[in-house]
Amino acid sequence: MPDAEHELILKSQQGDVAAFEALIKQHQVVAYNVALRILGNQEDAKDAAQEALIKVFKNISKFKAEAQFSTWLYRIVVNTCNDYLRKERSRQHFSLDQEMETSDGTLKREVADDRMAPEKVYEANSLREKVHLAIQRLPEQQRTVVILRDIEGMSYEVIASMLDLPVGTVKSRINRGRDALKQLLIDSRVNAYGLSG
């Protein structure tokens, strides 16, 4: 563990806000982006990311020096975002829509509810928009690992340690997630050409 980071961690444990802010300077952007990909809209991503970072600050005294700080931080971010999502989704009822079953959970139908509708992160119908929406529809487990691996570029080992899973499980979830995404994008491409969607 780099000494500078260690120093900042010690200070943060004493309640030093400036030290903590320096400590998370790079991480907060990634945290926000992960939240954005998981939750879909900027408002929620902001809330969840902030909540996670505050939790990191609150619990930093529990952080063990031998571990990797970034892994610990992102674990909290991921958990906070998924908790947030579960709370939000439990408030809505998708009973009207038919859901597609997969082994990792259900793929969600297109969202009709205001609250969950992603704000226009990108231009409507741009490819990026489509990808962003498609990610939203992945089941939680697949979505998490695809974001961490294929968007944020984290290694399998880091992801495995972050989520407390064997590397093999991580790999297979990623594979399924990618395939599901691929399928969603193909479907939307098909739908774009005149079929009802």
Add this chain to the structure above:
Amino acid sequence: MTCDQIQEKMHDYLDGDLSSEMRAQIEAHLDDCPACKEAYSDLKEVLQLLKELPIEPLPENFEATLHEALERESKAIRQTVQNKVSPLRQRFKKWQRGLSYAAAVFLVGVVGLSGMDGFSSLLQNQSKMSDEATVEMASDSGVRSGAPELMAKSEDVNFSESLSAVAPEEAPVDAPVDTPIVSTALAPVEAPAKSDDPFTPQEIKRIYSGQVSLEVTAYDQALNRVTKQVTDLGGYVENQQTGTYNQIIGGKDVLLHEGFVVLRVPAEHFNTVMTSLAGQGKVLNTSQQTSDITAEYRDTYQELKNLQVREASLREIMAKAANVTEIIEVERELSRVRQEINAYGSQLAGWDRMVAHSTIHVNIREVRDTTSAVNPPQAGLFARAREAFVKTVNAIIEGFDRLFVATVGAMPIVLPLLLVSVLGWFAYKRFLKRK
């Protein structure tokens, strides 16, 4: 390999995790298989899209809002850190305190030792004579321990703080009177109080009380015997009243005494005392009650605990309060909760007192045995009074004598103790400097 297998392997291929033979195999298959080729290019495109998703910047006020929230948390953290502040420092301070208290108690015990001897011989002299000494031993501290109580049992219910700030050891106050004071006052320095809780909800709580009405021929003697017995057992007189009444006996108008005394005796001696009271005179009537308050005690205790939890959480909320209005509201609630805590605490403490000491209400009525003659005052009343006076003065002088001797005699122990604590203090300072 089958197309399915190939398509599974594509992920590893695109991750660059395959050996060169594998790669060759797959590439060969892709050349021949349009379905797989399409699957491959779709997958590749997806990964490319994901990779190229831009990094979104933080929203405008993200850092500002976060900063505010962190400041609030920081306050809370600094609070808790302060409370745990260098445990070494606190522990050492406790050490110092402990040593100086030990030295103080030692000295005081020594004084008490000699003082007590004089005092108890005084008592003995006076109770031998049949005078009307209204028992001055009504206070529990006076008789049970000569050493002034440095840590009086705080009946005032501030127990949340009382045991943290106060000295770590307590001279056991409940020693029966006949045990020489040496053992209580010179007790070695105890470790800090083992439990924070002055209450014992696990025990059975029973309050015993009894009443006895006696007819005696010699009021004062009976009263004195009764009170002496009770005080010997570690009890005390809570209340005592004596009055007179007239009776015409053998043509003469005779003044007789009657009255009552309320005794508090340690619960374990309740039965003994009740039995012996019956032997002090003619028993007109007697009764006994036991009141079991275990359940109420437990309930009240539980309420207390709940309130303490509430207090703790209110304190947490207080730390997070952002403005004056919030603070005031929380304070209001906090003081209300604390009042309730005090009320319950007093209740429990009161019950403990009642349980520890049983109450016996004794009515004594003097009657004349019509066959006996009137007793003249005993001979030599004034001579005896003078003798008693002189004895008391001697006892006091002897007390001071002993005190001086004992103090000087204790120096060899006290001085090294002080020396050690001073050295220890210096060592601690040096230790601090090194840090």
